[in-house]
Amino acid sequence: MQNTNPDISEVENVTKELSLKLSEAASGPGASALPAQYREGLGFRPKSGLSTPQIIQDEEAREHSSPIPDQYGLAKSTLSRLHSTQEERLQREAKLAAAVRTLLECIGEDPDREGLQRTPARYAQALMWMTRGYEERLSDVINDAIFAEDHDEMVIVRDIDVFSLCEHHLVPFTGKISIGYIPNKLVLGLSKLARIAETFSRRLQVQERLTRQVAIAVQEAIKPQGVAVVMEATHLCMTMRGVQKPGSTTVTSTMLGAFRTRQKTREEFLTLIRSPSRI
Numbered sequence: 001m002q003n004t005n006p007d008i009s010e011v012e013n014v015t016k017e018l019s020l021k022l023s024e025a026a027s028g029p030g031a032s033a034l035p036a037q038y039r040e041g042l043g044f045r046p047k048s049g050l051s052t053p054q055i056i057q058d059e060e061a062r063e064h065s066s067p068i069p070d071q072y073g074l075a076k077s078t079l080s081r082l083h084s085t086q087e088e089r090l091q092r093e094a095k096l097a098a099a100v101r102t103l104l105e106c107i108g109e110d111p112d113r114e115g116l117q118r119t120p121a122r123y124a125q126a127l128m129w130m131t132r133g134y135e136e137r138l139s140d141v142i143n144d145a146i147f148a149e150d151h152d153e154m155v156i157v158r159d160i161d162v163f164s165l166c167e168h169h170l171v172p173f174t175g176k177i178s179i180g181y182i183p184n185k186l187v188l189g190l191s192k193l194a195r196i197a198e199t200f201s202r203r204l205q206v207q208e209r210l211t212r213q214v215a216i217a218v219q220e221a222i223k224p225q226g227v228a229v230v231m232e233a234t235h236l237c238m239t240m241r242g243v244q245k246p247g248s249t250t251v252t253s254t255m256l257g258a259f260r261t262r263q264k265t266r267e268e269f270l271t272l273i274r275s276p277s278r279i
């Protein structure tokens with residue numbers, strides 16, 4: 001089946017590539033090192049009938065099981081950040097702080113005045129924290145919380161708070177994201193939906209990509225019948241600079257599978273995420 005959606009077909013390509021590597025690994029000398037459930041697919045899917053979550057113990061397998069959406073837009077430097085030693089971390093922060101000092105000079109400030117003396121170091125630490133999603137792999141976030149269940153009704157976690165940084169201006173955009181899916185034998189621990197949103201939002205983002213990455217992550221993790229993600233956010237780069245009126249919001253959505261093909265399903269989701277909270 002040829003999928004014309006560029007994002008999805010890219011995922012399929014990577015999936016094929018990964019499957020190929022896996023089958024090579026499975027028949028090669030290191031075959032026995034790979035757990036059976038890992039050889040079955042992407043390291044996410046437990047064997048049918050198992051109701052316990054599957055954890056990949058093997059470090060090497062865990063490394064390879066890095067889920068597909070992580071591959072979007074991540075540079076080599078991301079991996080070096082993920083694997084850096086404590087010393088390298090300190091060096092990185094010092095470099096960043098020096099850059100912030102330059103920045104302060106350029107805007108006409110005196111980096112040595114009392115109020116700003118600690119600002120470069122503080123900002124360096126804050127920025128590393130605000131972009132900590134680069135150090136999180138979805139396989140680590142998700143893998144211990146996939147359960148086999150016969151439930152096949154829509155599951156929705158709505159109004160998850162999201163704080164991210166716009167990659168064009170490096171200023172925040174904040175809002176709420178709602179995630180829904182219809183299970184196909186597997187369900188995700190509910191808190192993991194919020195964790196997925198957190199992982200992707202703590203990177204430099206554009207709202208459209210963030211929305212899509214969250215949807216694809218759920219899709220790849222549990223292969224449900226469909227995934228729907230809607231995000232509404234305010235971008236400081238727009239509201240602060242007066243490009244748009246303060247208070248204006250941007251809404252993005254990604255619909256996959258049943259949510260894309262069945263209008264009724266999509267409408268049910270949209271109605272549910274908009275209905276007033278009763279708790």
Ligand SMILES: [Zn+2]
Pocket residue numbers: 166167168169170171235237238
């Ligand atoms: Zn921006």
